[in-house]
Amino acid sequence: MSMGEFWRIFQNEWIKLIRRRRFVVVLLLGLALISFYTYARYHEDQNQKHYNDPATQIQMTDSQIKRTQNQLDTDKNLTAEQKKLLQEQIIGMKQSKEQIGKESLQIPPTKADIEQKIEHIKSSIALLLPDQAAEKGQLQIQLVLAEYQLTHPPEIQRNSLSSWDAIQDFLGVGAQLFIPLLCVLLVADMVSGEQTGGTIKLLLTRPASRVKILFAKYMTAIIGAICIHIIILGVLAGGLLAVFGTHGATNPTVVGVKYEKVSVVKDDGRIGTELAANPTDAKVISMRSFTIQSILLTLLSTIGMCGLGFFCSVLVRSAAVSTGISIAVIIIGTIIINAMRGTTWLRYFLTPHFDLPNAWTGSLSRNFGYPMSLSQSLIITAVWVVGMYAIGHFIFKRRDVLA
Known part of the structure; x- marks a missing residue:
């Protein structure tokens, strides 16, 4: 395949893609969603700030104290035991009021405090029994985090949502459902749309082979989806950083943890299983670094999302049917993943690996409930992508377009 010929075919497919109404609709849907999401998180943050403000909490506590004291002074039907209980509640609320004032100072831990915490965690790990793998795994993760904080002091959260956390929350849901749906809406009729519209016959009269035409369409679908999501995720990150600021950027995030089922003896003496973390390959990175790399991983996963939509587009002749099948696979796959947690064979499905972060x-x-890594997810995704394209290539090359 000469690059010049392929480039001309690619240019033609790209022009057709961006001229389609669906391209604009997908882009506007994405921008509308992140606008609603940003506003919702801003509204949530303002409510949280108001509720967590020490002045608001002290005011609420004062009101509770006054109501309880008024009940104690005016209710003549109270027994001696009830009066004693109300007096104890008043004392407890006054102590809580003092504690609120102390916590509002938010004094960060010193290096000595962190070192003391590290020694305490190490001592706790040493005291664990061999069958306490789950507890050991959690303590080892806490140890990794504490050691990171020795050289990277944690930032104090001033009762405000972190933009980095908001981006991660969006990616967590978006990579499983929203972004894949946008991908399939964009590409699920790349081939079937030509057949539905009757333009496939004209397209195949070009001197280029079917192999070149299909590959050009495939690359157009992937690059088009990546471009749309660069715009969407870029606007999301920019909007959230503008609204919430950059605080929390150096806070730690643990990556590379693996989980596996281990046998444990339960309190009633029976043998059971529970998940234990294996932090052997774990490392700690800043939230800023994790967020940037998560966005890049999400963009990478669009190749798998587009592969699914493109495969359905080649598989069936109807544009509506291919789009419907793609959407159904994503929605049903998401439901199955959430309903059948702990099922190890699900790791071979494609849809769980859309969420690479x-x-x-x-x-x-x-x-x-299986020790999987990022590299394994990438390999499974790559196998699916190559397999779907190979099958689609075989079908498209042998299909009778006149039928």
Whole structure:
């Protein structure tokens, strides 16, 4: 395949893609959603700030004290035991009021405090029994975090939502459902749309082979989806950083954790299983670094999302049917993943690996109850992508377009 010929075919497919109404609709849907999401998180943050403000909490506590004291002074039907209970409640609320004032100072831990915490965690790990693998795994993760904080002091959260956390929350849901749906809406009629519209016959009269035409369409679909999501995620990150600021950028995030099922003896003496974290390959990075790399991983996963939509587009002749099948696979796949957590064979499905950031942190491994890594998720995705394209290539090359 000469590059010049392929480039001309690609240019033609790209012009057709951006001229389609669906391209604009997908882009506007994405921008509308992140606008609603940003506003919702801003509204939530303002409510949280108001509720967590020390002045508001002290005012609420004062009101509770006054109501309780008024009941104690005016209710003549109270028994001696009830009066004693109300007096104890008043004392407890006054102590809580004093504690609120102390916590509002938010004094960060010193290096000595962190070192003391590290020694305490190490001592706790040493005291664990061999069958306490789950407890040991959690303590080892806490140890990794504490050691990171020795050289990277944690930032104090001033009762405000972190933009980095908001981006991660969006990616967690978006990579499983929203972004894949946008991908399939964009590409699920790349081939079937030509057949529905009757333009496939004209397209195949070109001197270029079917192999070149299909590959050009495939690359157009992937690059088009990546471009749209660069715009969407870029606007999301920019908007959230503008609204919430950059605080929390150096806070730690643990990646590379793997989970596996281990046998434990329960309190009633029976043998059971529970998930234990294996932090052997774990490392700690800043939230800023994790967020940037998560966005890049999400963009990478669009190749798998587009592969699914493109495969359905080649598989069936109807544009509506291919789009419907793609959407159904994504929605049903998401439901199955959430309903059948702990099922190890689900790791071979494609849809769980759309969320590559969760594969990196170990959340995907915990859901499967199997020690999976990011590299394994990438390999499974690559096998699916290559397999779907190979099958689609075989079907498209042998299909009778006149039928």
